[in-house]
Amino acid sequence: MRRDHRPPHPLLRTASVRALEHAALAVTGPGALMDRAAAAVADAAERLARSLPAGTPVRAFCGPGNNGGDALLAAMMLRERGFDARAFELAEACAGSNSPADAARVREQARRSGMTPARIESLAGLRELLDPAPPAPAPLVLDGLFGIGLARPLSGLAEAFCRLVDELRPPLVAVDVPSGIDADTGAIVGGPGAAAVRATLTVTMIADKPGLRTGAALDHVGELRIEPLGVTGARSDGILFTRADAATLLPGRPRDSSKGSFGSVLVIGGAAGMAGAALLAGRAAQCSGAGKIWIASPDGPVFDPGQPQLMTRSVNAPFERRATIVAGCGLGADSRAEALLARILDSGLPMVLDADALNLLALCSPAGHGTLPVLTPHPLEAARLSGSEVGEIQADRIGAACTIAETRRAVVVLKGAGTVVAHPDGYWAIVDSGGPALATAGTGDVLAGLIGGLRAQGLSAWEAALLGCWAHGHAADRWAAHCGHAAGLSAAELPELARGALASLHFARNE
Ligand SMILES: NC(=O)C1=CN([C@@H]2O[C@H](COP(=O)(O)OP(=O)(O)OC[C@H]3O[C@@H](n4cnc5c(N)ncnc54)[C@H](O)[C@@H]3O)[C@@H](O)[C@H]2O)[C@@H](O)CC1
Ligand SMILES: [K+]
Structure with missing residues (x-):
């Protein structure tokens, strides 16, 4: 098809992203990719914060996997940069889950620096965070609930989180994939009636993904930023025709x-x-x-x-x-x-x-x-x-x-x-x-x-x-x-x- 030598814009399904991630981790060693991913999220959040009132707090919602690790580490970086940044986890979404190695390392780091995610147990607690009573300022939100590891429809407080985001429309940076969206298909996992996060900006890692470019996802991704994290060699499953x-x-x-x-x-x-x-x-x-x-x-x-x-x-x-x-x-x-x-x-x-x-x-x-x-x-x-x-x-x-x-x-x-x-x-x-x-x-x-x-x-x-x-x-x-x-x-x-x-x-x- 191509009549020039410019590389196409690749779209990678989850299996291909995971294969690249594993190959890269063997070279970079543990933690390096998560450090880069978190830095990219922190940079994006900082840029978005410039358009918000001074003193806007950052509230990071961290799931049990590496997506949560990215968000937690980004929140720690933002705190170091002077933001009022805090991290949270939703009780049901984390129940019984063991963190993968990278996320566990970040959680240990967070514990040592006094930033262990606070657990939210109720809808009231969630609303208080996303819609604080004035004069407390409304937050900038990081969505690190789930990324390419999402395996079933959002439920419980994770679903409630999406419904509140729909209602309140806070400025929101989604880490890798808006939680609830299938990174391969662009559909909301569980169908149109199920829940997914609506982002102002999505920072996606390693490569662009088909599920960010078609279907229901287009109303959830917001602006899209692709962060290769220094990982090269992407074999494309399909292309974005530009x-x-x-x-x-x-x-x-x-x-x-x-x-x-x-x-x-x-x-x-x-x-x-x-x-x-x-x-x-x-x-x-x-x-x-x-x-x-x-x-x-x-x-x-x-x-x-x-x-x-x-x-x-x-x-x-x-x-x-x-x-x-x-x-x-x-x-x-x-x-x-x-x-x-x-x-x-x-x-x-x-x-x-x-x-x-x-x-x-x-x-x-x-x-x-x-x-x-x-x-x-x-x-x-x-x-x-x-x-x-x-x-x-x-x-x-x-x-x-x-x-x-x-x-x-x-x-x-x-x-x-x-x-x-x-x-x-x-x-x-x-x-x-x-x-x-x-x-x-x-x-x-x-x-x-x-x-x-x-x-x-x-x-x-x-x-x-x-x-x-x-x-x-x-x-x-x-x-x-x-x-x-x-x-x-x-x-x-x-x-x-x-x-x-x-x-x-x-x-x-x-x-
Ligand atoms: N490890 C690394 O080096 C890197 C990791 N990255 C991040 O890692 C993410 C993938 O991490 P994971 O494979 O840990 O997957 P996720 O963090 O997306 O989620 C997996 C976890 O969520 C649970 N889960 C799935 N669906 C659920 C649901 N509906 N309700 C409740 N729990 C549910 C699973 O049981 C598992 O514990 C990427 O999206 C990206 O954000 C990237 O930053 C690239 C580098
Ligand atoms: K996410």
Whole structure:
């Protein structure tokens, strides 16, 4: 995929982080990594404290494992730097747990310096700490309850801690991972009803993690800082697809070219009552730079008066020999649509299947295709494609996208917070753009059109999916940043914004 020599942004699952940690510990000796992790947390907390009233106390919540060790040592460092820093542990969360060696060493150090974590036994005690009666100042909180060792849903006082944090929204630095978040999947352990900490800032250790980049985690991580702790040699499980990656994929535009040089897109959809869906996909294909665009609707020609260059075509006409098909946006689910999808799948042409095409595809058993198609399901469509439930998809978005990609032999774009793109050969990426501005009807049609338009310009299915997703997300992000608000974007505005996002990559190439 890469056309330059810049290393990608790796995302490591817990097993890979642990393997790196063990290899590094053999070289650095015990304690060194925890010293560095704690120093990174203390530095981050000190920076955050500069934006808070002078004298803001630091309250560190320490779990039984090394995550708690990091937080406790950071609190000790902050006390040495002059902060009113104290450490606490939650009675139930620590019951019966033996600390691992590093955390035990820090606890002994804390005992010697008179900073043994005070045990909190009740909700009242917890509230008093997080919401002290005036004039006592509100605290800056360190969340060191659980990191990559979280093994079950938060309960008891740990759960109450999260609920109080949700209510009071204190400035909070999460150590490694916000407690309650699964570092591999980004889901809240125990499901959407379970508890997880909401951080202002997360300082994550050794490497970036997929579970900080997709799903529910995006409302919990806050600002993210990655601290390698001097550990190198990260083997990536997947990548974060960034603006710099996107810039390497931008299709060229030679001077000596014509409309025939940039491919044709045939949008098939826009049945009665849903014509707009096909028009949005057509406009987006246009804005991506594709040479020619046709719209074929099962209910006769649909015109886009503002975009007269979009041509119409009968769905019964033979498909253009070299077209890229974008099918499904407002296609309907009747027998005509079914027959059309069968023709599309038989064509062997490059294709992007969205919306109704995915729902129909879910009814067919997986089959081989001429060229790798791109499927763009949202979680409900993904659930239909894999015969599961939305909850199961969201519990492991990467796993779900990879499974569908493999079984359907397709590049799969699993939409939603932290879009996942998966290849049937098992590799995957999370797209580093997009936000809640996109949560409105029609934006999926725009995405399908963008990907189709880029595919028509010669990008592979994988490349077109990644670049299309990035441009789509970045367009919305830029719009939201400009408005200072993420609500009210209409899908009709999005194709031109995406054109701007793609154009901005010309500058990124030279950065
Ligand atoms: N040892 C080292 O050199 C380093 C450790 N690091 C830190 O160590 C963390 C991992 O440490 P651990 O492996 O000890 O794991 P954690 O500290 O994340 O937690 C493990 C402990 O929590 C308990 N536990 C898990 N889920 C629970 C729940 N829901 N309720 C109550 N108890 C629960 C487990 O039984 C175990 O005692 C990382 O996240 C990171 O913060 C990093 O700083 C890197 C360096
Ligand atoms: K944590």
